[in-house]
Amino acid sequence: MVDTKIKTIYDVICPFCGSLCDDLEVDIDKSTQTIIGIRNACQIGTAKLFASNPSEHRYTKPMIKKDGKLTETTIDIAINKAAEILIKSKRPLLYGFSSTECEAQGKGVELAEILGGVLDNTASVCHGPSLLAEQDVGVSTSTLGEYKNRADLVIFWGCNPVHAHPRHLGRYSEFVRGYFRKDGRNDRVVIVIDPRNTQTAQIADIHIQVNPKEDYELLNAIRAMVRGVELEDDKIAGVTKEKIKEVIEIMKKSNYGVIFFGMGLTQSSSHHRNVDSAICLTRELNDYTKFLITPMRGHYNVTGANTVFTWNTGYAYSIDFSRGYPRYNPGEFSSVDLLMRDEIDASLIVASDPASNFPADSVVNLFKHPLIVIEPHETPTSAFADIVFPVAIAGIECEGTAYRMDHIPLRLRKVKEPPENCLSDAIILEKIINKINELKGEKQ
Template sequence: MTKTITDVICPFCGTLCDDIEVIVSDDGKKLLEVNNACVIGTEKFLHSQSSDRITRPRMHQEDGSWKEISYDEAVEYTAQMLAKARKPLLFGWSSTNCEAQSVGNEIAEMSRACCDNTAATCHGTSLIAIQDVGLPSCTLGEIKNRADRIIFWGCNPAHAHPRHMSRYSIFPRGFFTGKGQMSRKLIVVDPRVTDTAKMADMHLQVEQGKDYELLDALRVAFKGEWLPDVVAGIPGEKIREAADVMKSGRFGIIFFGMGVTQTLGKNHNIDAAIAVTKDLNEYTKFSIMPMRGHYNVTGSGEVFAWQFGFPYAVDLTRGFARYNPGDTSTIDLLTRGEIDAMLTIGSDPGAHFPISAVKPIAKMPSVCIDPHLTPTSGVSKLHVPVAFNGVETGGNCYRMDNVPIDCRKVVEPPEGMLTDEEFLIKVRDRLKQLKEAA
């Protein structure tokens, strides 16, 4: 016997598709089939059923082997590590729920740690720009129902957010966009000919690192002022044509990704993109939205902001929150050798950080909380496997448009396995005991 669970949230990317159907065994212990999700989302659900999955904490031994330990021993190691460290770092948080993030922030405050999320290496520059000039945004539902001008700038949702276009931005028939794709004009700005660019009505193949120049050229074109023959590798006439297409719509949206946030200009690119959005509102209605990657990286920034007042790169070493990206952000702290203990959760810096930032992790007391075997779990002293968020445990998360959504538990985790939140609560309580005894 089986049962079907509908309206499940997919915990893969910031789109947080909420129409997933999963078929589970009658006892709720086995996940059998996933419907409606993209290939990557389906794999995330099914990977929880892997037969070679690690189900108990493991400690790295001197000879390079791993020794299985109990959760209580893992809690003790983690709490002792944080209690003894002069400047610990808690990093990640983007692939776990808001409840676990909140407990993690309590631990950070108790241990006077630095705490940071994956925005430090993707959309942190967007957050800096938003703090400078604000964000004229909207919800994905408004885009589905109203937007007839879609701009994808420096992102490739065909691969990174596979159902974004079919659910919200290009193909769906909305209330005021009843013909779906036929109701919309798609402009893609990307130096590469991506699969998203191949679908576009207009592809602006900008020179690498020249996004700022193109954004300023569009602002000039909106006003009909003089333009050079070529700007950022694109003919002036084509820029004017793109400007006219944007101005002629009833409702438009600029989606921007790491092709803008992590190239030359960084947060200044986003300042300019927001200025473009502001200028367009003199002619029509326009919004702008970052294409967030991890399913709850938006929620991590929200929880940091609730509890500390800053969205990432928070330094609590003086007993109060300080914020100075480039100084208090993770890679900078690691490469300067300031950190003497690290806890990683809901991310994989070992796979994505420069080697100069990964080597220190392998040399210091370190804990990786992750259901997967990852490069980070491989270099950490302790690997704590936990239940899959959004599959084996529920919890609150935030979609890329800042709409909070509750994930659903659909299947039981392996017997005796803790969730992120349960493990962190045990660490917090033990750390409190150690601090009181000191």
């Protein structure tokens, strides 16, 4: 007999990592609006979906700090207070936006412009250098579907998808059968370039153990040798010349190669120059065969944040509106740098937890000033907030648009009702904007 209390929703998109797997099946208990079963998701995706169920860590009511403690309040009081803080602030920071829907990201841009504040997303601490490199030298890239169907050489450089994007290998890059790669894993050569012997390296055909922080040297040695330059040293960045020659042969003989790269390139010495060189290597290999490159983006909609910010302001992250028009200067207007210099006097954090991954000194300065957090769960950041807005989680409790790591926009599905009083990030931001406009209007 069919259990009518349970509803199964198919083709659900996982709102966790930049792979945006779109084949999840989610069982909902209709009476309690809780998730009771998930199929096809990896462990981390499953954990995120189950974490939307009621728990002591989930916020369900707006909170405001009173006598040093967060206490429940109404949405109207919280909106009013948030608007007052932001209007009073001379240099507000709006940060996060990578784990929310594009509609909320658009509202974030609007709010930053009204306030004359600084707008930033998590790219400033992950793939910002990739964006700088792409702005410098362009990029030859394609979609995950193309890689699945065509790539016979896959290089993972400075990334560990077995841990960070677990289904990427099975859906797009390593084990999957493609239209021209009918034999799946047997039709592909997989190379991992990483100082660590990661689990991705352990299942690769070749692991190149480059010295830590010497990716730039290795990239340029490969580029020189691709052009036929004979290097004097026997070893470059810990890799023998013979090994480099072997890899170059594989690259040139492949029909369709792709480099997937991660924070091992973007956040090690040379930063965007590493990515710049990797892109140039990709371009140069096209003299011999088809070669492309794609960053492994972490947060499920960080690509959306970069895209929405760019189409609104011209810039992807670290944007300053203090002069009434957008200015872009990573390093000067990046959240961590601003906080380290204690230039920020109020912050609005949307769907992010900077206290867990920013340097300690910058977090101390973040907590010194009024802090507003829009976040479904208790985090180290929200624990120190002055105002917390609980939210409906995008991709689980409300719809929205998200961009996959290869810039493919996908429509997130709503699979269950949010807890009572929980609005989407976009609606909360819109309410704050309306309140600020109202208060500013009153002053004039």
